[in-house]
Amino acid sequence: xxxxxxxxxxxxxxxxxxxxxxxxxxxxxxxxxxxxxxxxxxxxxxxxxxxxxxxxxxxxxxxxxxxxxxxxxxxxxxxxxxxxxxxxxxxxxxxxxxxxxxxxxxxxxxxxxxxxxxxxxxxxxxxxxxxxxxxxxxxxxxxxxxxxxxxxxxxxxxxxxxxxxxxxxxxxxxxxxxxxxxxxxxxxxxxxxxxxxxxxxxxxxxxxxxxxxxxxxxxxxxxxxxxxxxxxxxxxxxxxxxxxxxxxxxxxxxxxxxxxxxxxxxxxxxxxxxxxxxxxxxxxxxxxxxxxxxxxxxxxxxxxxxxxxxxxxxxxxxxxxxxxxxxxxxxxxxxxxxxxxxxxxxxxxxxxxxxxxxxxxxxxxxxxxxxxxxxxxxxxxxxxxxxxxxxxxxxxxxxxxxxxxxxxxxxxxxxxx
Numbered sequence: 001x002x003x004x005x006x007x008x009x010x011x012x013x014x015x016x017x018x019x020x021x022x023x024x025x026x027x028x029x030x031x032x033x034x035x036x037x038x039x040x041x042x043x044x045x046x047x048x049x050x051x052x053x054x055x056x057x058x059x060x061x062x063x064x065x066x067x068x069x070x071x072x073x074x075x076x077x078x079x080x081x082x083x084x085x086x087x088x089x090x091x092x093x094x095x096x097x098x099x100x101x102x103x104x105x106x107x108x109x110x111x112x113x114x115x116x117x118x119x120x121x122x123x124x125x126x127x128x129x130x131x132x133x134x135x136x137x138x139x140x141x142x143x144x145x146x147x148x149x150x151x152x153x154x155x156x157x158x159x160x161x162x163x164x165x166x167x168x169x170x171x172x173x174x175x176x177x178x179x180x181x182x183x184x185x186x187x188x189x190x191x192x193x194x195x196x197x198x199x200x201x202x203x204x205x206x207x208x209x210x211x212x213x214x215x216x217x218x219x220x221x222x223x224x225x226x227x228x229x230x231x232x233x234x235x236x237x238x239x240x241x242x243x244x245x246x247x248x249x250x251x252x253x254x255x256x257x258x259x260x261x262x263x264x265x266x267x268x269x270x271x272x273x274x275x276x277x278x279x280x281x282x283x284x285x286x287x288x289x290x291x292x293x294x295x296x297x298x299x300x301x302x303x304x305x306x307x308x309x310x311x312x313x314x315x316x317x318x319x320x321x322x323x324x325x326x327x328x329x330x331x332x333x334x335x336x337x338x339x340x341x342x343x344x345x346x347x348x349x350x351x352x353x354x355x356x357x358x359x360x361x362x363x364x365x366x367x368x369x370x371x372x373x374x375x376x377x378x379x380x381x382x383x384x385x386x387x388x389x390x391x392x393x394x395x396x397x398x399x400x401x402x403x404x405x406x407x408x409x410x411x412x413x414x415x416x417x
Contacts, residue, residue, distance in 0.1 A: 061085035084108045098122040103129035117143040127153040154179045168192040175205045187211050193219040204228040225250055240264040246274050263287045270294040293318050298328045307337035313344045319351030328352045336361025343373060
């Protein structure tokens with residue numbers, strides 16, 4: 001009886017370590033973009049714990065590190081590896097980023113049925129060096145990181161269990177028609193910094209991804225908006241393309257959009273009700289060619305329209321009517337590097353009663369010469385009640401600098417880091 005009690009205690013300690021691993025470890029993605037750009041943010045999925053049985057201690061590849069505190073993880077990153085080591089069959093998280101790996105053979109992944117995450121980012125992998133079917137044989141795989149490699153093609157086939165696929169900073173120029181059809185559980189897809197153009201999207205590759213909530217297509221060669229996106233989408237990143245217009249009613253079926261990033265494009269005019277989206281919180285249209293403002297939804301909190309050609313902020317266009325029972329939630333506007341000569345009308349504070357900050361910065365009123373408005377930053381002082389409600393909020397700190405306001409562009413960052 002005493003022996004059984006001791007075994008029970010050991011088993012409980014084992015379970016506790018497994019739970020601690022998932023509760024404490026933060027899956028951090030590397031994404032080395034220029035500092036001027038906002039990074040797409042990645043969400044960690046809910047991880048179901050799979051408790052393994054003895055033997056204990058677990059095996060580990062000699063080239064890697066398997067910390068006792070995280071018995072289901074194997075760390076092989078930053079070790080100048082050129083080949084993938086053999087993977088013990090109990091491993092669930094495999095970290096191989098920042099090495100010199102050029103190929104992904106099937107051998108090391110034989111009988112590794114518990115794998116849930118593979119990070120092969122920042123290596124030298126080419127598409128033809130990935131063994132066909134190496135990933136599709138992993139029935140529990142949830143996350144696959146292949147950003148910052150030398151992939152010329154979309155890796156296919158992939159397991160239907162996959163939820164997060166990160167392929168940014170490669171050389172992908174094609175998306176085979178059936179490449180995404182067998183991925184019904186994908187919630188996050190990152191294809192930033194590749195060679196995708198409009199012809200690739202004519203086949204509407206994302207239309208059947210019914211669970212897709214985040215799509216990152218920044219830093220590609222798009223000239224038009226991607227067609228037929230799924231209604232499940234909540235976060236869309238299209239920065240650094242060459243998109244010149246948004247078709248009318250484009251977002252009509254995308255009512256769940258929370259964050260839309262389209263900075264560094266060629267937008268000139270915005271149809272009046274383009275952004276009539278009930279859940280939109282962040283809208284970034286900085287670094288375009290806009291000449292006037294547009295209607296913004298009552299839900300919007302952060303608006304970025306810096307570096308455009310706007311000469312006057314017509315508040316009536318932004319806020320055509322007042323509704324005391326349903327006020328606009330806008331708190332922050334960035335309008336520097338436009339052509340403003342006067343501050344925004346005080347009528348804005350009736351339309352946007354929650355406004356905290358308007359960042360004016362420098363304005364491009366004259367060719368090749370920037371000027372400064374009377375104030376580069378407007379901050380509305382809070383009432384005592386508002387202050388107590390938001391005293392822990394960084395935006396209400398009266399000791400912030402102008403640089404702090406410029407950093408507001410990272411509102412959605414950890415990873416939107």
